[in-house]
Amino acid sequence: MHGTNDLILRTATVLISFILFAFSIYLFLAGHNAPGGGFVGGLMTASAIVLMYMAYGERAVSKIIPVNYRFLIPTGLLIALLTGAGSFAFGEPFLNQTFGHFHIPLLGDKELATALLFDLGVYLTVVGITMTIILSIAGDRE
Amino acid sequence: MMSNLAVLPIIIPLVSGILLAFFHTKTPFVRHAAKLLSVISTGVAAYVFYYVLQNGTVTLETGGWEAPYGIVLVADLLAVTLVLTTNIIGLACIFYAPHSLTEQKEKFYFYTFFFLLITGVSGAFLTGDLFNLFVFFEVLLMASYALITLGGEKVQLRESIKYVLVNLFSSIVFVTTVAFLYSVLGTVNMAQMAERVQEVEQQGILTTIGILLFFVFATKAALFPLYYWLPKPYTVPNPVVSAMFAALLTKVGVYSIIRMFTLVFVHKMEVTHELFIWIAGFTLVFGAIGALSTNNIKLVIAYNIIPAVGFMVMGVGIYNQTALSGSVYYMISDMIIKAALFLLAGAVAHVVGTPDLRKMKGLIHQLPLLGWLLFISAFVLAGVPPFSGFIGKLMIMQGGFADGEIAIVIIGLLSSLLILYSIMKIFVRGFWGEKDESITIDKKTVTALTWPVAFLVFFTVLLGIGAEMFYPVVDDISNQLMNPEIYIDSVFKE
Amino acid sequence: MEIIMSVVAGILFAAGIYNLLQKQLLRIVIGTVILSNGAHLFILTMGKLKRGAPPVLEYGVSEYADPLPQALILTSIVISFGLTSLLLVLSYRAAQENNTDNMEKLRGNHDE
Numbered sequence: 175m176h177g178t179n180d181l182i183l184r185t186a187t188v189l190i191s192f193i194l195f196a197f198s199i200y201l202f203l204a205g206h207n208a209p210g211g212g213f214v215g216g217l218m219t220a221s222a223i224v225l226m227y228m229a230y231g232e233r234a235v236s237k238i239i240p241v242n243y244r245f246l247i248p249t250g251l252l253i254a255l256l257t258g259a260g261s262f263a264f265g266e267p268f269l270n271q272t273f274g275h276f277h278i279p280l281l282g283d284k285e286l287a288t289a290l291l292f293d294l295g296v297y298l299t300v301v302g303i304t305m306t307i308i309l310s311i312a313g314d315r316e
Numbered sequence: 317m318m319s320n321l322a323v324l325p326i327i328i329p330l331v332s333g334i335l336l337a338f339f340h341t342k343t344p345f346v347r348h349a350a351k352l353l354s355v356i357s358t359g360v361a362a363y364v365f366y367y368v369l370q371n372g373t374v375t376l377e378t379g380g381w382e383a384p385y386g387i388v389l390v391a392d393l394l395a396v397t398l399v400l401t402t403n404i405i406g407l408a409c410i411f412y413a414p415h416s417l418t419e420q421k422e423k424f425y426f427y428t429f430f431f432l433l434i435t436g437v438s439g440a441f442l443t444g445d446l447f448n449l450f451v452f453f454e455v456l457l458m459a460s461y462a463l464i465t466l467g468g469e470k471v472q473l474r475e476s477i478k479y480v481l482v483n484l485f486s487s488i489v490f491v492t493t494v495a496f497l498y499s500v501l502g503t504v505n506m507a508q509m510a511e512r513v514q515e516v517e518q519q520g521i522l523t524t525i526g527i528l529l530f531f532v533f534a535t536k537a538a539l540f541p542l543y544y545w546l547p548k549p550y551t552v553p554n555p556v557v558s559a560m561f562a563a564l565l566t567k568v569g570v571y572s573i574i575r576m577f578t579l580v581f582v583h584k585m586e587v588t589h590e591l592f593i594w595i596a597g598f599t600l601v602f603g604a605i606g607a608l609s610t611n612n613i614k615l616v617i618a619y620n621i622i623p624a625v626g627f628m629v630m631g632v633g634i635y636n637q638t639a640l641s642g643s644v645y646y647m648i649s650d651m652i653i654k655a656a657l658f659l660l661a662g663a664v665a666h667v668v669g670t671p672d673l674r675k676m677k678g679l680i681h682q683l684p685l686l687g688w689l690l691f692i693s694a695f696v697l698a699g700v701p702p703f704s705g706f707i708g709k710l711m712i713m714q715g716g717f718a719d720g721e722i723a724i725v726i727i728g729l730l731s732s733l734l735i736l737y738s739i740m741k742i743f744v745r746g747f748w749g750e751k752d753e754s755i756t757i758d759k760k761t762v763t764a765l766t767w768p769v770a771f772l773v774f775f776t777v778l779l780g781i782g783a784e785m786f787y788p789v790v791d792d793i794s795n796q797l798m799n800p801e802i803y804i805d806s807v808f809k810e
Numbered sequence: 811m812e813i814i815m816s817v818v819a820g821i822l823f824a825a826g827i828y829n830l831l832q833k834q835l836l837r838i839v840i841g842t843v844i845l846s847n848g849a850h851l852f853i854l855t856m857g858k859l860k861r862g863a864p865p866v867l868e869y870g871v872s873e874y875a876d877p878l879p880q881a882l883i884l885t886s887i888v889i890s891f892g893l894t895s896l897l898l899v900l901s902y903r904a905a906q907e908n909n910t911d912n913m914e915k916l917r918g919n920h921d922e
Contacts, residue, residue: 213888248337248428255334259327268323269379307895311902447882454889461896465903473904474916477835480900484842484893485830491849491886498879499856 178229187229194222205293212293216300223301224308232313243309246302254295257288321364322376322391325399325438328357329406333431343422347414350427354410357434358403365396369789373806375444383807384508390444390807394644394793398441398571401648404775405563405655406434408768412659413556415764416666421466421554429466430560432459437564441571444807446497447504449572450490453536457483460565463557464549472552479549486535493528500525507807510580510800518583526581526588530573537569539629540598543622547606550621551614551671555662558614562621563655567647570628574643577632578797585635592633597727599626604734611673613664613742617657620697620738623731624650630724631712639715640794645786646708649779653696653705656772657739660690663765664746667757676746682757685766687747689773694743696776698736704779707787815855822848835901835911842897846890850883857882 178184198218205211226235261270273287332353339346368374373392377383391399410430417426436456443449464476498504500521501512513522531542538546546566550558573592581588603622610616624646631643663686664679665671680687692703699705709732716725779786796802822844829841857879905911 213884245338248334251334252331255327255330262320267376267378267380268320268327271379303892303895307899311899447885451885451889454893458892458896461900465900468903468907470907473900473907477901477904477916480897481830481838481842484897485845487893488842488845488849491846492852494882495849495853495856495879498853498882504878504882 178231180229184229187225191222191226194218194225198222202293202297203290206287206289212296213300215293216297217304219297220301220304220308223305227309227312232309243302243305246298247306250295250298250300250302252295253298254292257291257295260288319374320376321367322374322389322442323378325357325361325364325391325396325403326389326435326442328353328360329431329434329438332357333428333435336431337425337428340423340425340428343419346422346427350410350413350430353431354403354407358400358407361396361400361403361438364391365400368393368396373803375807384503384505387448388444388505388507388807389442390507390803391442392796392803392806393789394571394574394797395441397644397648397789397793398567398651399438401651402434402437402441402564405560405651405772406430408655408659408772409556409560411771412559412662412765412768415761416556416662417554418467424466425462426466429459429462432456433463433560433564435459437568440568444506445504446506446509447494450487450494453490453568454487456565456568457487460561463560464553466553466557469552475549475552478545482535482545486532489528489535490532493525493532496525496528505807506575506579507804510804513580513583518581523581523584523587526576526584527591529576529581530588530591533569533572533576534595535569537566537573537625537629538622539595539625540602540622543599543603546621547615547618550618551612555614555658555665558618558662559655559658562618562658563651566621566625567651570625570647573629574632574640574797578635578640579800579803582635582800589633589635592629593721593724596626596630596633597724599623599629600727600731604731604738607738608734608741612671613661613673613746614658614671616673616738616742617654617661620657620735621654623735624654624697626731627709627712627728630728631715634712634715634719634721634724636715636719637791637794637798638718639712640797641787641790642708642711642713642715644793644797645711645779645790646705648790649696649704649708649776652772652779653693653776656689656769656776657693657697659765659769659772660686660693661742663762663769666765667762668755673742673745676752677749678747678751679755680747681751682755683747683762683766686762686769687743689766689769690739690743690747692773692777694736694739696773696780697739698732700736702780702783704776704783707780707783811859812855815851815859819848819852819855822851833913835905835913838913839894839897839901843890843894846886846894850886850890853879853883853886 198215201210201218202212202215205215223235223239258269261268271288273285273289275283276286278284336346336350339349368391373390375391376389378387378389413426414422433456436452436459439452439455440449443452461476461480464479465472494504497509501509503509503512516522535542550561577588600623603619603626606622607616607619610619628643628647631639631646661671664683667683668676668679696703696705699709709728713725713728826841826845826848829837829844832838832841857876860875901911904916908916910916
């Protein structure tokens with residue numbers, strides 16, 4: 175993907191992509207109790223990255239985000255699966271989940287759930303798959 | 317019995333697939349790791365099989381959600397038997413793969429998709445929830461889409477488009493059917509569905525939905541008149557992939573038919589099961605004719621999948637304990653022998669350079685072991701005693717006679733003859749005759765390709781000769797199938 | 811409300827199947843997308859439509875919407891998302907490799 179010369183798009187992207195990233199992380203953390211979750215958060219992140227690709231081109235963006243998206247897919251799957259299989263160690267059925275309240279410095283009392291780890295796996299997988307597909311089609315032209 | 321054992325045959329191939337994806341560029345390492353992981357997976361499947369055989373059905377309520385509300389996995393004897401068979405076939409294919417695939421294809425995540433396919437198939441066998449069955453169908457289909465296009469040749473891409481579209485359409489119909497069932501029954505748990513259908517004695521609307529569901533599974537299982545998509549796409553990918561498809565994909569469809577129409581929709585037999593007998597008859601005839609119509613050895617074997625499916629569905633249609641035993645026995649034997657035949661045809665095509673039968677002669681001089689393995693396979697497939705195909709067919713026929721379904725039994729016998737002829741044609745034309753000097757063989761590769769085939773053929777011969785040993789297991793399976801309350805109790809009792 | 815939604819789902823199915831029967835590959839892909847959206851709408855309708863009720867049972871809430879169809883749809887949407895993207899890549903590659911996107915010409919020869 176080549177970058178564009180459109181000044182409006184390039185300037186707006188700087189702002190919009192950060193809003194998108196922030197919102198995607200909010201969605202990801204809001205999941206499992208409220209609307210949101212790994213899937214939507216992942217799609218949102220992917221759309222932010224795609225926007226950056228459209229504005230600045232492949233060379234610039236792959237320098238900023240040096241991630242092999244293909245690598246994210248098995249990583250995400252492995253995290254999700256191991257979270258599910260982690261219940262084996264406690265003699266609980268597969269995919270069992272739990273949560274607890276923890277006191278974290280600066281943030282105060284927060285609820286942490288193992289579902290979040292599972293969601294992290296989903297998030298990484300979705301970002302990986304979406305980016306792999308889009309980049310493989312887009313890279314074909316050149 | 318509640319235990320995490322039920323989920324192990326799903327998790328282990330999944331983890332294997334994911335782990336191998338990390339190392340996909342290091343081919344020699346991945347090859348050996350895949351063999352090792354496949355052996356582990358088979359070992360675990362064998363243990364689960366043994367455990368279920370000793371202790372009865374094992375269930376697992378995933379995530380701790382109780383049975384009708386959460387997704388439940390039910391490892392009953394039928395499911396674990398098929399999972400074990402799947403793993404044995406996978407084992408043979410993994411050992412065959414490095415000698416048949418190019419290194420470039422192996423690097424392109426072949427082993428990952430291979431294990432994902434096994435994950436999907438095992439999951440489909442083990443799940444006790446209709447929507448979850450759909451999800452596992454999609455898992456195995458996704459893997460199969462990736463495998464069928466692996467390499468990306470012109471023909472492959474062309475045929476795989478059709479394959480994907482047909483399966484996609486039937487999947488959408490599947491979702492719609494689940495929606496129908498949910499609105500009528502208010503559940504997607506198979507055991508609870510069975511209970512509720514029994515309460516209302518399967519009213520007309522439920523029978524209609526049942527037939528719609530049968531349409532979905534019949535498309536996946538390639539029954540008449542929905543088999544048209546099957547033969548061509550199955551011949552285009554690598555022999556390993558074809559073997560996995562032929563052995564597993566259609567059988568998942570047949571398994572789903574057996575499960576749904578022995579557990580849930582069993583109260584209007586005169587409509588549903590009578591229909592199956594007719595469809596099975598047509599499937600037998602058209603599949604066998606298709607197998608005679610071509611000189612492409614891969615296509616001959618691909619067409620042979622169809623009458624085999626016909627036999628299995630015939631057993632379900634007749635619906636008595638003997639016939640169901642026959643169906644299950646034939647299914648196990650057919651899974652193994654189809655994989656063996658595709659691997660064998662792949663090896664022959666590899667040596668000759670073309671799957672065209674007209675360009676082969678006298679191969680017995682160069683490939684004696686492969687030739688005799690083909691000879692045995694033909695007998696197994698057609699059902700000549702004492703091989704395993706015979707025992708399965710015999711039981712289906714016995715069941716048919718007991719229920720007075722004489723016509724279908726005769727069709728079955730005649731189509732068996734055609735099947736025997738279609739495979740013998742390969743043996744007679746390709747293997748007999750004068751030695752073809754133009755064919756040179758690479759001894760090492762051929763030996764490596766022959767062993768997995770011999771391994772599988774050995775299993776079918778064992779299934780035939782050792783029938784005394786396996787019959788009680790199969791009889792137990794069909795007993796469970798004939799009495800749905802055993803399945804329902806195992807899900808709800810605890 | 812359920813009846814209107816069923817009719818809408820029916821229209822989506824009809825449009826999807828019409829597109830599925832076209833010759834051009836892209837239309838077929840669009841047909842599958844419409845078809846799966848019809849199926850998703852249908853699941854939602856079959857789970858009884860309700861307004862203003864939370865999907866999950868909470869303390870003090872007596873009326874709640876059925877959460878199961880929503881879980882089913884979410885799963886189904888994710889699957890069809892994956893399938894659509896796969897189908898797009900596949901048809902793009904197939905059209906490129908075979909130099910045509912016309913299904914009539916993708917039929918293949920008899921002896922291959």
